[in-house]
Amino acid sequence: MSWIDIGHIDDIPLRGARLVKTPVGCVAIFRTAEAEVFAASNACPHKAGPLSEGIVHGQKVTCPLHNWVFDLNTGEAQGADEGRIATYPVRLDGDRILLDGHAVGKRSAA
Amino acid sequence: MAKKLIVIGAGMASGRMLEHLIDANPDAYDITLFNAEPRGNYNRLMLSPVLSGEKTYEEIVTHDAAWYEERGVTCRFGEKVVAIDTEKKVVTGEKGALPYDKLVIATGSNPFIIPLPGHDLQGVIPYRDLEDTEAMMALGAGKRAVVIGGGLLGLEAAAGMAARGTEVDVVHIMGHLMERQLDEAAGYLLRRSLTEKGIRVHCKANSKQILSDANGHVRALQLDDGTELPCDLLVMAVGIRPSTALGKEAGLEVNRGIVVDDHMVTSNPDVLALGECVEHAGAIFGLVAPLYDQAKVLAKTLLGEEARFVQKEVATKLKVTGCDLFSAGDFAEGEGREDIVFRDPARGVYKRLILEGNRLIGAVMYGDTADGAWFHGLIKDATEVEEMRETLIFGPAYQGGAAADPMAAVAALPRDAEICGCNGVCKGQIEDAINAGAGDLGAVRATTKASASCGTCTGLVEQILGATLGDDFVIPAAQSVCGCTDLSHEDVRRLIKSQELKSQEAVWQELGWTTRNGCHVCRPAVNFYLLADWPLDYVDDPQSRFVNERNHANIQKDGTYSVMPRMWGGMTTPQELMAIAQAAEKYAATEKVTGGQRIDLLGVKKEDLPAIWHDLNEAGMVSGHAYTKGLRTVKTCVGSEWCRFGTQDSTGLGIALERRLWGSWTPHKVKLGVSGCPRNCAEATCKDVGIVCVDSGFQIGVAGAAGMDVKETERLVDVPTEQEAIEWTVAFVQLYREHAKYLDRPYKWVAKVGLDWVKETLADAAERQALVERFDLSQSVYQKDPWAERAKPEVARRFHPLADLTLEAAE
Ligand SMILES: Cc1cc2nc3c(=O)[nH]c(=O)nc-3n(C[C@H](O)[C@H](O)[C@H](O)COP(=O)(O)OP(=O)(O)OC[C@H]3O[C@@H](n4cnc5c(N)ncnc54)[C@H](O)[C@@H]3O)c2cc1C
Ligand code: FES
Numbered sequence: 001m002s003w004i005d006i007g008h009i010d011d012i013p014l015r016g017a018r019l020v021k022t023p024v025g026c027v028a029i030f031r032t033a034e035a036e037v038f039a040a041s042n043a044c045p046h047k048a049g050p051l052s053e054g055i056v057h058g059q060k061v062t063c064p065l066h067n068w069v070f071d072l073n074t075g076e077a078q079g080a081d082e083g084r085i086a087t088y089p090v091r092l093d094g095d096r097i098l099l100d101g102h103a104v105g106k107r108s109a110a
Numbered sequence: 111m112a113k114k115l116i117v118i119g120a121g122m123a124s125g126r127m128l129e130h131l132i133d134a135n136p137d138a139y140d141i142t143l144f145n146a147e148p149r150g151n152y153n154r155l156m157l158s159p160v161l162s163g164e165k166t167y168e169e170i171v172t173h174d175a176a177w178y179e180e181r182g183v184t185c186r187f188g189e190k191v192v193a194i195d196t197e198k199k200v201v202t203g204e205k206g207a208l209p210y211d212k213l214v215i216a217t218g219s220n221p222f223i224i225p226l227p228g229h230d231l232q233g234v235i236p237y238r239d240l241e242d243t244e245a246m247m248a249l250g251a252g253k254r255a256v257v258i259g260g261g262l263l264g265l266e267a268a269a270g271m272a273a274r275g276t277e278v279d280v281v282h283i284m285g286h287l288m289e290r291q292l293d294e295a296a297g298y299l300l301r302r303s304l305t306e307k308g309i310r311v312h313c314k315a316n317s318k319q320i321l322s323d324a325n326g327h328v329r330a331l332q333l334d335d336g337t338e339l340p341c342d343l344l345v346m347a348v349g350i351r352p353s354t355a356l357g358k359e360a361g362l363e364v365n366r367g368i369v370v371d372d373h374m375v376t377s378n379p380d381v382l383a384l385g386e387c388v389e390h391a392g393a394i395f396g397l398v399a400p401l402y403d404q405a406k407v408l409a410k411t412l413l414g415e416e417a418r419f420v421q422k423e424v425a426t427k428l429k430v431t432g433c434d435l436f437s438a439g440d441f442a443e444g445e446g447r448e449d450i451v452f453r454d455p456a457r458g459v460y461k462r463l464i465l466e467g468n469r470l471i472g473a474v475m476y477g478d479t480a481d482g483a484w485f486h487g488l489i490k491d492a493t494e495v496e497e498m499r500e501t502l503i504f505g506p507a508y509q510g511g512a513a514a515d516p517m518a519a520v521a522a523l524p525r526d527a528e529i530c531g532c533n534g535v536c537k538g539q540i541e542d543a544i545n546a547g548a549g550d551l552g553a554v555r556a557t558t559k560a561s562a563s564c565g566t567c568t569g570l571v572e573q574i575l576g577a578t579l580g581d582d583f584v585i586p587a588a589q590s591v592c593g594c595t596d597l598s599h600e601d602v603r604r605l606i607k608s609q610e611l612k613s614q615e616a617v618w619q620e621l622g623w624t625t626r627n628g629c630h631v632c633r634p635a636v637n638f639y640l641l642a643d644w645p646l647d648y649v650d651d652p653q654s655r656f657v658n659e660r661n662h663a664n665i666q667k668d669g670t671y672s673v674m675p676r677m678w679g680g681m682t683t684p685q686e687l688m689a690i691a692q693a694a695e696k697y698a699a700t701e702k703v704t705g706g707q708r709i710d711l712l713g714v715k716k717e718d719l720p721a722i723w724h725d726l727n728e729a730g731m732v733s734g735h736a737y738t739k740g741l742r743t744v745k746t747c748v749g750s751e752w753c754r755f756g757t758q759d760s761t762g763l764g765i766a767l768e769r770r771l772w773g774s775w776t777p778h779k780v781k782l783g784v785s786g787c788p789r790n791c792a793e794a795t796c797k798d799v800g801i802v803c804v805d806s807g808f809q810i811g812v813a814g815a816a817g818m819d820v821k822e823t824e825r826l827v828d829v830p831t832e833q834e835a836i837e838w839t840v841a842f843v844q845l846y847r848e849h850a851k852y853l854d855r856p857y858k859w860v861a862k863v864g865l866d867w868v869k870e871t872l873a874d875a876a877e878r879q880a881l882v883e884r885f886d887l888s889q890s891v892y893q894k895d896p897w898a899e900r901a902k903p904e905v906a907r908r909f910h911p912l913a914d915l916t917l918e919a920a921e
Contacts, residue, residue, distance in 0.1 A: 062630035
C-alpha cells in the first residue's frame with residue numbers, strides 16, 4: 001500500500017461524497033459518518049450514473065440515475081439488481097483522508 | 111535496609127499501585143509520596159457526584175491520613191516536585207531535595223485550555239480537581255454557568271451544576287454530544303435528556319472570545335455568530351494533555367506522553383511511570399480502567415516480578431443520573447462492517463451493534479444499558495457471534511420472544527398528543543371513545559370526529575384502535591414509507607407535528623426507524639416534512655436531497671447539468687438575453703426554449719456550475735429552480751397590456767405570484783399559469799394552480815395535471831381582486847406543503863383529502879390568513895437564491911474534485 005493524503009475529512013459533507021481523479025478513473029470518496037469513509041468507483045455499472053452524487057445512507061449509496069443501491073463495504077449491488085463497483089482501500093489518520101495510491105493505479109507515491 | 115521509593119503524584123493510578131505494592135511486600139520500600147494537591151488520594155471519578163450533591167468529599171477519599179501512617183508512607187502533600195536529576199537520582203520538591211533508588215512518575219494530565227481571548231479571566235476554570243469542583247458548587251441557584259465542551263467531563267460538570275439550580279449552557283463544537291463515544295442517534299437522546307434537565311445545549315457552536323466585566327471577571331462567552339451567553343463561571347472541559355514537563359526536563363523519552371515499555375519502565379531503568387501521563391505503544395489514556403492494570407504491573411516490576419501491561423478495549427459510561435449511556439469498542443471508520451439497530455421509542459431506547467465479519471467490534475446504547483457488560487465482553491474476547499447474530503441485539507436474556515413492535519411509535523405517544531390536526535383530537539380522547547365502545551374506524555369518527563376531515567390521520571387512529579383493542583382489531587395494511595419503518599407517510603407527517611419532532615435523529619428514534627439514518631426513499635421525504643413544519647428549528651439537509659436539488663441544476667444522462675435562470679412570468683430583457691447568450695457561448699451550452707417560458711442551458715460541466723451561476727447572477731438573474739420539488743414556473747399570456755381580448759393584467763399577476771412563491775420547497779414540483787381571458791393562452795387549466803382572468807375578477811382552479819396524467823383543474827374559488835387571488839393561491843400552496851405526502855403532486859393530494867375539505871379549510875378567513883403567515887415565515891428562511899450562495903469561492907470549491915491524482919502521472 002502507498003497511502004496518499006487526499007484531503008481533510010471535513011472537505012466531504014457528512015453523508016456525502018467527493019470525487020478524486022485517478023489513473024483508474026474517477027473514484028468517489030464517501031463519508032458515511034463523522035469519522036467513516038469509503039472509496040469506490042464513481043461510475044454505476046448500470047448506465048454510468050455518478051455515484052458520488054447519490055444519497056448516502058448507512059454504509060450504502062443510491063445511484064442518482066435509477067436508484068441502484070450499492071453496499072460500500074463490498075461494492076455489491078443490493079436487492080434484485082446485479083452488478084458491482086470497484087472499492088479501494090481508504091483510511092483516516094486523524095482528520096486526514098488517506099487513499100491507497102497503488103490500488104488506484106499510481107506507480108509510486110513520491 | 112529498604113530501598114528508597116519516591117512517587118510523584120497521589121492520584122488514582124499511583125494510589126492503586128501503592129495498594130498492590132504494600133499488600134505484596136510492606137517492607138520492600140521506604141516510600142515518600144509527593145502531591146501538588148494539598149491532600150492525599152481521593153476518587154477523582156466521584157467528583158461529579160460530589161458536584162451534584164449525591165456524595166460528600168469525605169465519602170470519596172480513598173486513602174486518609176491514617177492509611178498512610180499505618181503503612182509508613184511519608185507524605186509531602188501540597189508540595190510540587192520541580193525537578194528530577196536522573197544522574198544523581200535526586201528529586202527536588204518545593205521544600206527540598208530527596209534521593210531515590212526507584213522513582214515513579216504519576217503526574218496525571220493537565221486540562222487543556224483553549225487560548226481564547228479572555229481565557230485568563232477570573233472565573234474561567236477547568237474541571238480536574240476538588241478546587242474546581244468547589245468553585246462550581248459555590249454557584250448555586252440563580253447563577254449562570256457556561257461549559258465549553260460537550261464530552262464526558264463537560265456534561266458531568268453541566269449536570270452537576272444544573273442539579274444545584276444553576277442555569278447552564280453547554281457549548282459544543284461538533285454536531286452531536288460526546289461524538290468520540292456516541293453516534294448521532296445516541297447523541298440525540300442524550301441531548302434530549304439534558305434538555306429535560308433544563309440544560310441548554312448548543313452544538314456546532316464555535317467560541318470566539320470570553321468577555322470580561324469591569325473587575326476582570328468573566329461576564330459572558332461570545333460565539334462566532336455574535337451570540338452572547340452570560341455567565342458567572344465558565345468551565346472549559348475540552349480535553350486533557352498528559353503532564354510530561356517533569357519527565358521531559360529530566361531527559362526521559364517523551365512523545366505525547368512519557369514513553370514506557372510493557373513493564374511501565376521509562377527510558378531510564380530506575381524511573382517508572384503510570385497513569386494519564388504515560389504513553390504506551392503509541393496510546394495515551396483518559397479513563398481509569400487501563401490505569402488500574404498499569405498499577406498492577408508497575409507494582410510487580412518494582413518487586414522484581416515479571417508482568418506486562420496489555421491494552422484492552424475500554425467502555426464509557428456517563429455519570430449523570432437519568433442519562434444511561436454505554437459505548438464500547440469501535441463504531442466508526444473502516445470497511446467490511448455491518449450495523450444492527452434497535453430502537454424502542456416508548457422507553458427511549460437505542461442500541462446499535464457494529465459487526466465485522468462474525469465478530470462484534472463496537473456497541474453504542476442509550477436508555478437501556480443493562481447488557482453493556484455482556485456486549486463489552488463479546489468485544490474484548492472477540493467472540494464469534496455468527497450463531498446468535500439474529501437475536502444478538504436483544505442481549506443475553508433473549509429467549510426467542512419479542513420482536514420489534516410495529517406499533518411502538520404510536521404506543522409511546524402521550525395521551526395529549528394530537529392525532530387529528532383538523533379537529534384537534536388527542537390520543538387520549540380516542541382511547542376513551544374506544545374504551546366506551548367505539549370498536550372501529552367509523553365509530554371513532556362518529557364519536558370523536560378524528561380522521562373525519564382530511565383523513566390523513568386514519569392510519570394512526572387505526573393503530574390506536576389496534577393498541578387499545580389488541581387482537582380484536584385487525585389493522586388494515588397501509589403502505590409504509592419504505593423498508594426502514596412500518597409507518598405510512600401520513601403517519602409520519604402527523605407524528606412529526608404532534609410530537610414536535612424537529613430533527614432527523616428525533617424522527618429516527620421516536621418513530622422507531624430500523625436503520626441508522628434512513629435510505630434514499632425516506633430521507634428526502636423526512637427532510638421535507640421537517641423543513642415544512644419547522645422552518646425556524648430545522649435546517650435543510652442537502653445530503654438528504656436528490657442530486658438535482660443538492661447541486662441546484664438538473665443532471666443529464668451524460669452526467670452534465672442543465673442550468674435555467676428564472677424569467678419572471680416569462681418576461682425578459684435584452685440584457686438578460688445577452689447574458690444568457692454569452693454564458694451559452696462561454697460554457698459551450700446548448701440552448702432550448704422550454705414549455706415553462708424560459709431558456710434552458712444544457713450540457714454544463716459540474717465544475718463550471720458556480721462560474722455560470724456567477725455570470726448569470728451578475729446580470730441580475732436567479733435560479734429558476736427547474737430542478738426542485740418547489741415552485742417551478744408561472745406561465746402567463748400577455749394579458750390586458752397588449753392583448754385585445756385580455757380582461758386583466760395576467761402577466762403582472764403571474765410575476766407577482768412568482769416573486770412571492772419562488773424558493774419555497776413543496777412535496778412535489780408546483781407549476782402555475784395565469785391566463786388573461788377564457789381563451790386560456792397560458793394553458794392555466796392544466797396547472798397545479800391555474801388562474802383565469804374574467805371581467806369580474808379571477809377564477810382560481812387547482813389540481814390540474816399535464817404529465818403522465820392529464821386532468822383539468824377544479825374550481826377552488828372566484829375572487830374579485832388580484833390581492834385576494836394571491837392570498838388564496840399562497841394559502842393553497844401552504845396547505846399542500848403542510849399536508850401532502852412527499853412526491854404527491856397537488857392533484858393527487860386533493861384527490862385524497864377531497865376538494866371539499868380544501869375549500870372548507872381555505873374559506874375560513876382566519877385560517878387562510880394563518881396559512882399565509884406560515885408560508886411567509888418559511889419564505890423568510892428559504893427565499894434565497896441558491897446560486898448566489900454556491901457561487902461563493904468557499905462553497906464553489908465543493909464542485910471540484912477533492913484531489914487529482916492523475917496529474918503526476920501525466921508529467
Ligand atoms: C471529574 C472527573 C470525572 C471522571 N470520570 C471518570 C469516569 O467516570 N470513568 C473513568 O474511567 N475516568 C474518569 N475520569 C478520569 C480519571 O479520573 C483519570 O483517568 C484518572 O484520575 C487519572 O489518574 P492519574 O493517577 O493518572 O492522574 P490523577 O488522578 O490526575 O493524579 C495525578 C496527581 O498528580 C499530581 N501532580 C501533578 N504534577 C505534580 C508534580 N509536579 N508534583 C507533585 N504532584 C503532581 C496532581 O496534583 C494529581 O493529584 C474522570 C476525571 C475527572 C476529572
Ligand atoms: S446508472 Fe445507476 S441506476 Fe442506472
